[in-house]
Amino acid sequence: MTAGGPESGVTAGAGVDVAGPGVHQRMVRMVQRVQAQARVPALAVALHRADRPLWAYQVGGTGTDAALGPATRFRIGSVTKTFTSVLVMQCRDAGLLDLDDPLGRHLELPAHGELTVRRLLSHTAGLQREPYGDVWDTLRAPQLDELVADLSRVERVLPAGRRYHYSNLGMALLGRLVGVLRGGTWAEVLAERVLTPLGLADTSVDPGPSAATGFLVDAYSDEAHPEPPTDFGAVGPAAQLWSTATDMARWAAFLADPAALDPTGAVLAPTTLDEMRWPVTTTDETAWSAGFGLGLILVPYPERVVHVGHDGAMPGFLAGVYGRRGGDGTAGAMGCAVLASSGTAAEALELPHRLLAAAAEHDPADIVPWRPGPGAPGPLRGLLGRWWGEGFEYVFSWHDGALRAWGADDPAGRPPAVFAPVPGSADVFRTVSGRETGELLRLTRDADGTVVGMHWATYRFTRRQETFDRYDFRV
The missing domain is CATH 3.40.710.10 (DD-peptidase/beta-lactamase superfamily)
Known part of the structure; x- marks a missing residue:
């Protein structure tokens, strides 16, 4: 036919x-x-x-x-x-x-x-x-x-x-x-x-x-x-x-x-x-x-x-x-x-x-349209902003109810790392998507509770650029 x-x-x-x-x-x-x-x-x-x-x-x-x-x-x-x-x-x-x-x-x-x-x-x-x-x-x-x-x-x-x-x-x-x-x-x-x-x-x-x-x-x-x-x-x-x-x-x-x-x-x-x-x-x-x-x-x-x-x-x-x-x-x-x-x-x-x-x-x-929403919980507000790890700069922020991180030089459109709290550990988070999915983020605080350092996938993150041998959270 x-x-x-x-x-x-x-x-x-x-x-x-x-x-x-x-x-x-x-x-x-x-x-x-x-x-x-x-x-x-x-x-x-x-x-x-x-x-x-x-x-x-x-x-x-x-x-x-x-x-x-x-x-x-x-x-x-x-x-x-x-x-x-x-x-x-x-x-x-x-x-x-x-x-x-x-x-x-x-x-x-x-x-x-x-x-x-x-x-x-x-x-x-x-x-x-x-x-x-x-x-x-x-x-x-x-x-x-x-x-x-x-x-x-x-x-x-x-x-x-x-x-x-x-x-x-x-x-x-x-x-x-x-x-x-x-x-x-x-x-x-x-x-x-x-x-x-x-x-x-x-x-x-x-x-x-x-x-x-x-x-x-x-x-x-x-x-x-x-x-x-x-x-x-x-x-x-x-x-x-x-x-x-x-x-x-x-x-x-x-x-x-x-x-x-x-x-x-x-x-x-x-x-x-x-x-x-x-x-x-x-x-x-x-x-x-x-x-x-x-x-x-x-x-x-x-x-x-x-x-x-x-x-x-x-x-x-x-x-x-x-x-x-x-x-x-x-x-x-x-x-x-x-x-x-x-x-x-x-x-x-x-x-x-x-x-x-x-x-x-x-x-x-x-x-x-974007609309204002709640800010980060009080214990996390001090960690927002710029951090350095392995010589590279990262930005940690709070959006849509979750902690997030981007590389400062990431290309447009690259999704952020997103973290979720680990139950029972106030200062430990699990990476649930994006860079280093599955790895832990651990916060270090000084005596007054300020976040002075972090470890993400075991790498150290500091507020300023540091060599691997010149590192002290107390600085």
């Missing part, structure tokens, strides 16, 4: 809040250009942010009798891995596993049971990319018993921890792990513990009645060849899901700013998402243009901006789902999804990054 014919349900400009001025018109044109130039039969996008209405737009045709709209489902491929990774981290937070546990501690496996959960999440286990056999020739994925039995025929292609090596098989094993620990199938656990709590009603292991057809667009003509439907069986935790652009924009926003969409931490604690977003490895040893955390792709941009999420590719479909963090103009809970019914339109994978940047630049988040 050729996409876009009379039978295809062609729509152009259908969506939510598409008629807005300025940035929406700009983004509509960006989407239209990619759809036309990359020759995508159906392209659906959505942008979620906490301070604006949901924006969504679709252009093209579904390849079926159904019209293209916000409820049209697309295959999201490896974006599925982000869901499986969240399920794994839920198990860790519930005390069901440790990230450094070998798989064999929880699963009966004929081989590779020594590989750890952390290595599999970050694609640094060295496990081969796919299950045993020529899956992409047969388009027949193994069922669970077969997947496990064939592990004895699977290679470890690299030593664990040597480098990044992407593995669908590794994520399939993590999905099996989640099911065993939770007492259900991966799909059941996913629906109960993630999809339902976050209101992702249009995300499912099945395409449903409103799904678009996936196509291979001919390189030398305008013909679009439909790709066969596939069920990924036991490899489902790596690539099985179908969804809409609006659901996926919400999911991207959750990955970037979980507290905004899950304020009680019912799905996952914000600190756990922080952990998942910390880069474990780069994806290329020379071009550090992307990193990988615990199940998440991290794409850095200037001005301390990072896009966090995942791409997806399955026969006839491409997906890009990313949330935006940091930088001037970035709104809270900012996420973008681009879903395409072409397996070769690589331009679609760049589009979510471009749309996020355009929204932050041309419709920036409102600037919250």
Whole structure:
């Protein structure tokens, strides 16, 4: 079938809040250009942010009798891995596993049971990319018993921890792990513990009645060849899901700013998402243009901006789902999804990054007015101001109810170190974020209670610049 014919349900400009001025018109044109130039039969996008209405737009045709709209489902491929990774981290937070546990501690496996959960999440286990056999020739994925039995025929292609090596098989094993620990199938656990709590009603292991057809667009003509439907069986935790652009924009926003969409931490604690977003490895040893955390792709941009999420590719479909963090103009809970019914339109994978940047630049988040607040507690007021450590100058201050410190020469936008009191120790603080996270800050006072010195991560801090051998808090 050729996409876009009379039978295809062609729509152009259908969506939510598409008629807005300025940035929406700009983004509509960006989407239209990619759809036309990359020759995508159906392209659906959505942008979620906490301070604006949901924006969504679709252009093209579904390849079926159904019209293209916000409820049209697309295959999201490896974006599925982000869901499986969240399920794994839920198990860790519930005390069901440790990230450094070998798989064999929880699963009966004929081989590779020594590989750890952390290595599999970050694609640094060295496990081969796919299950045993020529899956992409047969388009027949193994069922669970077969997947496990064939592990004895699977290679470890690299030593664990040597480098990044992407593995669908590794994520399939993590999905099996989640099911065993939770007492259900991966799909059941996913629906109960993630999809339902976050209101992702249009995300499912099945395409449903409103799904678009996936196509291979001919390189030398305008013909679009439909790709066969596939069920990924036991490899489902790596690539099985179908969804809409609006659901996926919400999911991207959750990955970037979980507290905004899950304020009680019912799905996952914000600190756990922080952990998942910390880069474990780069994806290329020379071009550090992307990193990988615990199940998440991290794409850095200037001005301390990072896009966090995942791409997806399955026969006839491409997906890009990313949330935006940091930088001037970035709104809270900012996420973008681009879903395409072409397996070769690589331009679609760049589009979510471009749309996020355009929204932050041309419709920036409102600037919250500053208002006076309470000062530092009395015992801490004397330590505010400038201090010297290792020959460098630092500024300690009290903002938003916490003690903070910057390097006097820190570049603009670098977050401060933030300290929290250590219970039971009036003059000891723990660094909870920023420089020296985890380390202690200890205050030294003279007889009248004045703070005359500090130790931070064991380094001495004084009110004036001192050499290491000329140091006396009494001076």
